[in-house]
Amino acid sequence: MVLCQSDANKTKGDKTPWEAFHDTPGWIAQRDDFLARLDPQTAKALTWRFADDAGERVARKSAEDEDQGFLPRQLTDTGYIARVALRYLSLVTNEPNGVVATNGRLTGLLRLAWDITPGPAPRDLLPTPRDALRDDTAARRFLDGLTPPPLAKAVEGAVQARLAALGRSRVADAGLADALGLTLASLGGGGKNRADHRHHFIDAAMIAVTTRGLINQINRESGAGRTLDLRKWPRANLKPPYPAFRAEVMTQWDHIHPSIRPAHRDGGSLHAATVFGVRDRPEARVLVQRKPVEKLFLDANAKPLPADKIPGIIDGFASPRMAKRFKALLARYQAAHPEVPPALAALAVARDPAFGPRGMTANTVIAGRSDRNSKDPNLITPFRANPKAAVRTMGNAVYEVWETQVKGRPRWTHRVLTRFDRTQPTPPPPPENARLVMRLRRGDLVYWPLEGGDRLFVVKKMVTDGRLYLWPARLSTGKATALYAQLSYPDINLNGDQGYCVQSAEGIRKEKIRTTSCTALGRLRLSKKAT
Known part of the structure; x- marks a missing residue:
């Protein structure tokens, strides 16, 4: 357990101790006093973290061995799982010597020796x-x-x-x-490409042809003094199982598709925890909530906001009379103390006893606006039978595409159902005189007939305004693989790690996107053409 002062934790943020406190009076004495209370061995190990180059040393170490923190734990966990699976399968098959657990370095050695590196690096x-x-x-x-x-x-x-x-x-x-x-x-170079889901197929192919004789051969080579360094191992010593093995693996790699389990369960929170107040005004309906004053005029790192941000914060007060009074007091304070930054001046005014015995500890601010004549699909109101309360929904569950006829021509429209809508006894009614074309959920596979490259995509995200984000089904998601994904699909904008954005249901029709599914054996099942 770590104990620290809340204000010191806010000041430090994600900076090193030297970056956060070196200009504070008494910094050197505080640092030395802290280290003196530790045992000598621990103090020696932690001293570098308080130096002026601590951030540079951390960045340099992370760049040199970026995955040295994750990979050892991952290999340890994988080894334990392999031993448990080995014990279980041995009992199921009743053959204690019939099941073998291979080593990750062994599959890497075979992959390099037989040149099983499909696709460009x-x-x-x-x-x-x-x-x-x-x-x-x-x-x-x-x-x-x-x-x-x-x-x-x-x-x-x-x-x-x-x-x-x-x-x-x-x-x-x-x-x-x-x-x-x-x-x-x-x-990265031409080793295992973890950004492509098909690297699991390569590992499975290596394991499938691994025999006890091959393992014994590698053990003999290692026992003779040879190293298991993949770059130094003589490839001629390891023959492929048959001459056409590499060609068959490459052919299957080009045609294989990952089978992804879609998110068809409506799990998760139905709405956010924050409860907003609803106030009707002549121009619009506004949502309000109470916020501490310290969070109004300071950023996420507890630093004062720029001067141009302060008027907008004050205009966001739910009470116009309070905003007018606050502006007057702030102008009076700044006239008396022109050297104080605007954000700190606003905090000083808020803590003035004129607002109460302890000043303004919190204030009601406007958190959103909506048209009272139209229903906001992301807003649940009344909430718990209170017409003056509202919460925001958490997560969209289903993206529906409906076809209507406009002047004798088909037009596709969308309807997005939230997790909250799915739990209601009477879901929202569908559009009038419309035909359901498709129903998509997160993780569903779709077929997009592009001119070149892979055509299988997965639904990654849906938005209530009709946007649908798609991601290549063969590639893993995440910021670490976003650049590789864009390099693999240079002609379409994948928006970082968000995915390609189809702006509306009509865009789905124009792009001729169809739903599909993939069996456990990797066979695609395209739906009928929905046009």
């Missing part, structure tokens, strides 16, 4: 001349010349994010060329 998807890394001018020229626009935008964003990380880590003389080089290095 991630780094090869972005050919970069050596001159582009010479200086910042050459790097900028290379980035400006990238095409098509979705690819150029993704690479530019990744490089700028890397450059910002170098700046936060206080790396000296870091420029655009350095950020570009680190971005290319993060893509």
